[in-house]
Amino acid sequence: MSWEPVFRFVQRIPRGKVLTYGALAAALRLPGGARTAGRAMGATPSGRGIPWHRVVGAGGKLLIRGPHAMLQKKLLESEGVELVESRVKIDRHLWKPAKQKKNRQSRNTKAPARGKLN
DNA sequence: CATCTGACGACCG
DNA sequence: GCGGTCGCCAGAT
Numbered sequence: 001m002s003w004e005p006v007f008r009f010v011q012r013i014p015r016g017k018v019l020t021y022g023a024l025a026a027a028l029r030l031p032g033g034a035r036t037a038g039r040a041m042g043a044t045p046s047g048r049g050i051p052w053h054r055v056v057g058a059g060g061k062l063l064i065r066g067p068h069a070m071l072q073k074k075l076l077e078s079e080g081v082e083l084v085e086s087r088v089k090i091d092r093h094l095w096k097p098a099k100q101k102k103n104r105q106s107r108n109t110k111a112p113a114r115g116k117l118n
Numbered sequence: 119c120a121t122c123t124g125a126c127g128a129c130c131g
Numbered sequence: 132g133c134g135g136t137c138g139c140c141a142g143a144t
Contacts, residue, residue, distance in 0.1 A: 057126065
């Protein structure tokens with residue numbers, strides 16, 4: 001299984017926002033659902049700048065155990081994400097991804113031209 | 119090859 | 132709100 005699409009997706013998560021495994025799985029249509037998303041994150045290679053810490057469990061619960069748990073918390077806080085114990089205020093930081101099926105960038109046919117914005 | 123486990127989630131009590 | 136159970140898929144033993 002190549003988690004490439006998953007990694008790409010996670011990299012799209014803006015700073016200060018978070019996503020749940022379920023949402024991730026749903027957005028990418030991962031077979032098996034959230035579990036598969038979790039597996040993908042577990043396979044997250046280091047050195048790719050993948051913000052794996054922005055992926056949390058349903059309800060914003062931090063499911064990561066071990067030494068990385070603290071790390072995730074720290075990283076999230078440093079990004080401005082509000083945390084409550086082992087839980088993030090997902091209601092305030094939930095990121096809504098755009099429906100991206102595979103990887104298709106919409107080409108900008110027209111230029112904005114008008115610089116007379118407000 | 120058979121089993122177990124796991125960075126999950128929805129449900130139930 | 133918390134803990135236990137089941138379903139799901141893939142990798143590890």
